[in-house]
Amino acid sequence: MTPEIYRVGGCVRDELLRRQGVNIPCGDRDWVVVGATPEWMIEQGFMPVGADFPVFLHPKTHEEYALARTERKTARGYHGFRFYAQSDVTLEDDLRRRDLTINAMAQDKDGNVIDPYGGQTDLNARIFRHVSQAFAEDPVRILRLARFAARFPDFKVAPETNALAQSMVQNGETDALVAERVYKEFSRAFAETNPQRTLEVLRDCGYWQRSFGDIELTQTLLTQIERAAARPDHGDVVTALIFGQCQDTQKVRNRMKALRADSVTTSLCELVSRLLQPILSARSAEDFARIFTQGDVLRRADRFDRFMAVIAAVAPDFDFGRLALAREAFVGVDAAAIVRTIDNPAKIASALNEARVQAVKEVLEKK
Numbered sequence: 001m002t003p004e005i006y007r008v009g010g011c012v013r014d015e016l017l018r019r020q021g022v023n024i025p026c027g028d029r030d031w032v033v034v035g036a037t038p039e040w041m042i043e044q045g046f047m048p049v050g051a052d053f054p055v056f057l058h059p060k061t062h063e064e065y066a067l068a069r070t071e072r073k074t075a076r077g078y079h080g081f082r083f084y085a086q087s088d089v090t091l092e093d094d095l096r097r098r099d100l101t102i103n104a105m106a107q108d109k110d111g112n113v114i115d116p117y118g119g120q121t122d123l124n125a126r127i128f129r130h131v132s133q134a135f136a137e138d139p140v141r142i143l144r145l146a147r148f149a150a151r152f153p154d155f156k157v158a159p160e161t162n163a164l165a166q167s168m169v170q171n172g173e174t175d176a177l178v179a180e181r182v183y184k185e186f187s188r189a190f191a192e193t194n195p196q197r198t199l200e201v202l203r204d205c206g207y208w209q210r211s212f213g214d215i216e217l218t219q220t221l222l223t224q225i226e227r228a229a230a231r232p233d234h235g236d237v238v239t240a241l242i243f244g245q246c247q248d249t250q251k252v253r254n255r256m257k258a259l260r261a262d263s264v265t266t267s268l269c270e271l272v273s274r275l276l277q278p279i280l281s282a283r284s285a286e287d288f289a290r291i292f293t294q295g296d297v298l299r300r301a302d303r304f305d306r307f308m309a310v311i312a313a314v315a316p317d318f319d320f321g322r323l324a325l326a327r328e329a330f331v332g333v334d335a336a337a338i339v340r341t342i343d344n345p346a347k348i349a350s351a352l353n354e355a356r357v358q359a360v361k362e363v364l365e366k367k
């Protein structure tokens with residue numbers, strides 16, 4: 001039997017959505033090869049790259065081609081699988097192991113859609129539904145489900161899929177998720193168009209309460225996230241809204257460290273923890289100067305800009321014009337000129353602070 005090659009997964013789903021007029025960019029294409037062996041793939045010029053199961057790079061396009069495979073659960077968590085990828089695995093076998101019906105469709109070389117599990121019906125009905133009970137074997141699928149909800153906010157989770165996710169949480173399957181994978185999925189989800197949907201899905205299945213129960217998903221927080229998501233490049237701002245509003249900065253630092261978060265996002269979360277409430281209540285020139293100093297606005301202007309995006313999501317009526325004037329005055333002080341007038345180095349810091357407070361005071365009094 002000659003091996004057959006199919007496009008599979010998200011690229012098929014997104015093409016069908018584009019046919020419906022949904023504006024989705026063309027992303028990576030995934031391919032599955034049915035009826036092949038690793039030896040046959042290599043003979044065709046494909047380069048093996050898979051560590052856990054046979055995946056190959058096309059010799060010209062360098063796209064990934066995976067042998068059709070099945071999997072069997074062998075241990076708790078998402079690493080506990082044994083894969084079977086021999087030439088007798090059918091396309092239907094391969095698609096059955098996928099997470100959601102809308103991701104379990106294939107397309108042959110003539111463009112015909114192979115849809116053994118009702119993916120097109122669920123796509124048209126805007127429903128996320130698991131393909132089989134195999135969904136319950138991989139806790140990452142709950143995080144992926146939540147991420148898809150952020151990308152496709154008009155889709156609803158099927159009641160039976162939510163019930164299955166609830167049972168996974170209750171039996172401790174999600175406890176096996178490692179921090180790096182959780183943060184990776186969060187980072188991708190929070191950068192989507194409707195990141196608040198991710199939190200709603202995680203709340204509805206109980207995962208959020210079990211893993212992040214100290215952070216209450218209030219309607220106020222969800223609204224703040226929705227505001228932030230209206231801005232481009234909002235992923236770190238959403239993360240800071242969720243994890244940074246705790247005023248215990250050490251707790252915030254410890255959590256971001258536990259999640260193995262990147263240093264830039266961690267720093268923004270810490271800044272929000274320390275300065276969000278002070279800046280919302282700032283009134284005097286001394287208040288603003290203190291915030292600019294603690295926020296290191298002179299050296300880390302980009303971070304402060306991201307901090308302002310957090311403020312806008314929390315307090316959309318905040319007087320940003322006043323803040324901008326104060327910041328400009330603070331930054332505009334000629335530090336070098338002041339330093340040249342001081343003989344005692346121990347007095348430099350206080351002199352600079354005094355000059356900056358005075359500069360801010362002058363612009364605020366004019367406003």
